Amino acid sequence: MEFEEIKRILGLCCFEDNLLIMGYRTIAGVDEVGRGSLAGPLVAAAVILDRKKILFEGINDSKKISEKKREYLYDLITDNCICWAVSEIEPSEIDKYNLTKANIMAFERAIGKLEIEPDIILADYVNVKGTSSASPGDYPAECLPIIRGDQKSVSIAAASIVAKVTRDRIMKNMSALFPEYGFENNKGYGTKRHLLSLRVHGPTNIHRVSFKGVLN
């Protein structure tokens, strides 16, 4: 691995290393994927990395790396971390609760499934302009929300990759069940083709009917 890459990854360990200095022992990163999707689950992942095994070449926010690279890193991360877990919030649950609440629920479920209880959780600070963001009191106890956390923390980046790959696989399977919508490509997001298919075929039971553009 190039020296520059090693430096870059170590730069992503800043929050983790400082927390270790402060006496925290097990640090979990959480992230979610599928917030804006019109169909399919919201998937959250929680990952506790082994500090001695963080030099995964190319590790970054899942949105910044190719699908092939993500799949490769998913295997590396899940094989070399201390423990990891994913949780899914079903489309019907997303319709029932608001999205921010669903997001936090997803985090809490994923954290609850970890074999080892973390001392502290690093999460991306959900702060989308124009929509309601999670208020800090919503986060699970002992959670440090980091602005742009998926780009600043290796643990959150690892969780983002695990969540994305998990969800992409689910949506590929969904495309076998519902071939008209192009799920294998759009992963449920509102592309032109997807919106067109919605108009022609209507929604499936995995569509989030409360979302704009699903029911016309």
Add this chain to the structure above:
Amino acid sequence: MGNIGEAIAKLVLEKKNYRIIEQNFNSGIGEVDIIAGIGGILVFIEVKTRTSDDFGSPSESIDANKVLRIRKTASCYFTRKAAAGFKDYRFDIIAIMVKKNKIRTVFKKINCDGTGVNDISIIAEDLINGCTIEHIESAF
């Protein structure tokens, strides 16, 4: 983004009117955490951070090898940079002991005031009151 212990040390030094000249000066041989100036003296500072869980006082953990490396790095500094205007130099240790339950209250405060954390050094200001800070001048 930096190291929380160094951020606390930097705040302490600034309060005492030290001028921070350089941070994390790296020679091939070693590294000095903070280089600062006060009253015409150039001070090389090693920062040690501990929580109340850990054994031993922070100043005990600096061994002869480390001392040698810091001295060598200091002489690299003199040769590479113009350390002009200083009449003397000194080696200090700043030892920081953080109370672990104070950390929890700081995180709660971050959570309550509505902002996520951009930079770990934001926490330093809040943590200072919960720390025992020992500034040992001429430690070696």
